[in-house]
Amino acid sequence: MAVICNTCGLPEDLCACGELAKDSTKIIIRLETRRFKKKGTMIEGLDPKLNNLETVAKELKSKYACGGTAKEGYIFLQGDHRDTIKDTLTHLGFAEESIELH
Numbered sequence: 607m608a609v610i611c612n613t614c615g616l617p618e619d620l621c622a623c624g625e626l627a628k629d630s631t632k633i634i635i636r637l638e639t640r641r642f643k644k645k646g647t648m649i650e651g652l653d654p655k656l657n658n659l660e661t662v663a664k665e666l667k668s669k670y671a672c673g674g675t676a677k678e679g680y681i682f683l684q685g686d687h688r689d690t691i692k693d694t695l696t697h698l699g700f701a702e703e704s705i706e707l708h
Contacts, residue, residue, distance in 0.1 A: 631653060631656070631701075631704055632651050632704050633651040633652065633705045633706065634649075634650045634651050634706050635648070635649050635650075635691055635705065635706065635707050635708065636648050636688075644684070645685060645686045646674075646684050647682070647683040647685065647688060648680060649666075649681040649695075650679065651679070652679060652681065653679070654678060659676035659677075662676070663675065663681045665698065666681065666683060667683065670683060670685065692705050692707065
């Protein structure tokens with residue numbers, strides 16, 4: 607028996623709720639300075655209920671070969687990755703129009 611999605615009522619293999627949620631989120635990317643003038647890239651606006659933040663953070667950390675963390679609603683990566691992070695997030699399935707650089 608097929609598993610039914612609670613949001614849209616379609617079978618799980620036909621459900622598009624996750625893709626629609628990725629298109630409708632507003633993601634803000636900014637540079638943050640931590641202790642001892644260490645720079646880091648902050649990615650905010652991701653909904654932890656709709657996106658698996660740990661999986662997204664793991665893919666970003668392996669792509670950029672850096673450390674980082676995923677907490678409630680944001681991902682923090684060590685280092686300044688503002689110049690290429692927008693392209694990487696679009697490859698992960700997020701809409702390009704919803705990503706803002708600050």
